[in-house]
Amino acid sequence: MTRKDFFAKVGFGAAVVLVPTCIGGLASSCSGEDEGSPTPAPTNVDFTLDISTGTLAVNGGFLVHSGIVVARTNTGEFLAVSASCTHQGTNVNYNASGNKFICPNHGAQFNSTGVVTQGPASSNLTQYNTQLTDATHLRVFS
Template identity: 45%
Template sequence: MDRKEFLSAIGLTAASAVVFSCVGCSKSENEGPSNANNPPTDVDFNIDLTAASNAALNNNGGFIYINRIIVAKSTSGAFLAVAQACTHEGTSVTYNGNEGVFFCPNHGSKFLETGVATLGPATVALKRYNTSLNGTTLRVFS
C-alpha cells in the first residue's frame, strides 16, 4: 500500500494530511506576542568566546542567541546586544552585518545596531544591553 492508498483507506486526503501534520505547530518559546515588549531585565552574564557554541562571535557579522538576547559582532568588530524578540510580534530578529541592522524575518522590520526601529511595522526599539570584553570573556549586562 502506497501513501495515497493509505491516506484514502483512513479517510484522509493529501490536503487534510498537510493540515493534520501542522496541528501542534507553534513558535518557539522565545517567540510570540508575549515576548514582543517583554525584554529581559536585570541582565548580567558572561559569554566564553572560546566555547564552540559561541564561535559565531569570533567572526565579524556573526551572532548568537542567549538568554532571550541576540549578541552580535559588527563588521567593525564591536559587540552588540539587544533583545531577541521583535517588538512587533515577538519573532526572533537576526543580525545583518553588511547593512548594520537587526532584521525581523516575519514582517520585515529593521532596527539599528542601537535597537532603534527604522522600518516597520515595528515602531518600538529593541532593548539594548551593554557589553564589555575582558580577554575571551564577553560580559552582557543591563
C-alpha cells in the first residue's frame, strides 16, 4: 500500500465515522431546530378513557391524551403525568421495563410519579390521579 492509498482509506474512514457523529450531534447541539418550550401541565383535568381496546388494554402500553401521558405498568397499574418534557417540550414516552418516562429528544428521565431522575430536564412532570370506574373505563383527573 502506498502512502497515498493509506491516507485515502483513512480519510474515507474518518469521514464515515464523523458523519454519524455530526448527525447525532444535530439532536442536541448542531442545530437549534429542536429547541422548544415545555407546554404548561394541563389543569382541571377530568376525562375517562376506554381501556378495553388499544394500547391501554395491555400491560406496558401507553398513550397521550389531552397533554397527558397515560400508561399501564407491567403489573397492570395506571399512571398519568403531563406529557410535555419540562426541558423543551417533547412528549415523553413510557418505558415499561424501567417503569419510567423517557424523553426521546435529549434523554431526560422521570420516575413513575413524574420526578426527574436524569437531566437535562430540571423540573418534574405533573402527576394526575387515575381511577378505574368499571372494568373497562379509566378516569384521569387532577
